[in-house]
Amino acid sequence: MGSATTQALEVSNRGLASTEGIDLQVASELFAIARVVGGSSHLSGALADPAAPAAARAKLVDDVFGSLSPAAVSLVKTAVEQRWSNAADLVDGIEELAVRSASIAAPSTDLEGELFAFIRTIAANPQLELALGSRLGSPDAKGALVDTLLGGRAGAATALVVSSLVQQPGERRVRQLLSRALRIVSDQRNRTVATVVSASPLSRSQAGRLASLLSAKYGREVSLNTVVDPAVIGGIRVQIADDVIDASVASRLAELRHRLAG
Structure with missing residues (x-):
């Protein structure tokens, strides 16, 4: 992680701490924004372009995502106004905001324990990890599979985090993604x-x-x-x-x- 990204994350997370009305809907919208930005090299490049004025990058967020909740839009605008080491780090940063938002929205949920249990399930079932991490599977199908696996066994926050992350793993392994999410939740909860x-x-x-x-x-x-x-x-x-x-x-x-x- 570059020094620019480290500083950008700190500022973005401080913005989250001062934002009111964080709920699972906001977390869901942040995950959706991360998927859209991560799925478009043109959009991610424009939002992370250090040569573009911060105000222009923020306006682009309004133009593309302005119909979403004010809290989600505000958090992403704060993120894109920062200088990131690269566009992929920006996407990871928005995902981190989403995971932290899910943690804030469900303080009584044992999010860490439920994530760990799912990681163990994947570790014990290579075929399941392959199915969730495959580029050939559709995002909707992966999300549906997670919902089936977690139905009644985990809270809504855990289901949101897992199903959202497996829909766009990129070059990352599913266990790597979920382990990172677990560390983020733990840090959010100090x-x-x-x-x-x-x-x-x-x-x-x-x-x-x-x-x-x-x-x-x-x-x-x-x-x-x-x-x-x-x-x-x-x-x-x-x-x-x-x-x-x-x-x-x-x-x-x-x-x-x-x-x-x-």
């Missing part, structure tokens, strides 16, 4: 997500103690996504971003075998 792998399910008290210890270590609230994998034998493996804490028996045995092999 949390850090830890993936915990253990040989058997953690009890509520064990999970609570672990979350408290990790929160103290990282200086912000940590929520746990747990995976049961008998291969770890015992103990746990914790991953937060690029940090890995491996206290599993399998890891210790592997280390011991390595030492014995000399």
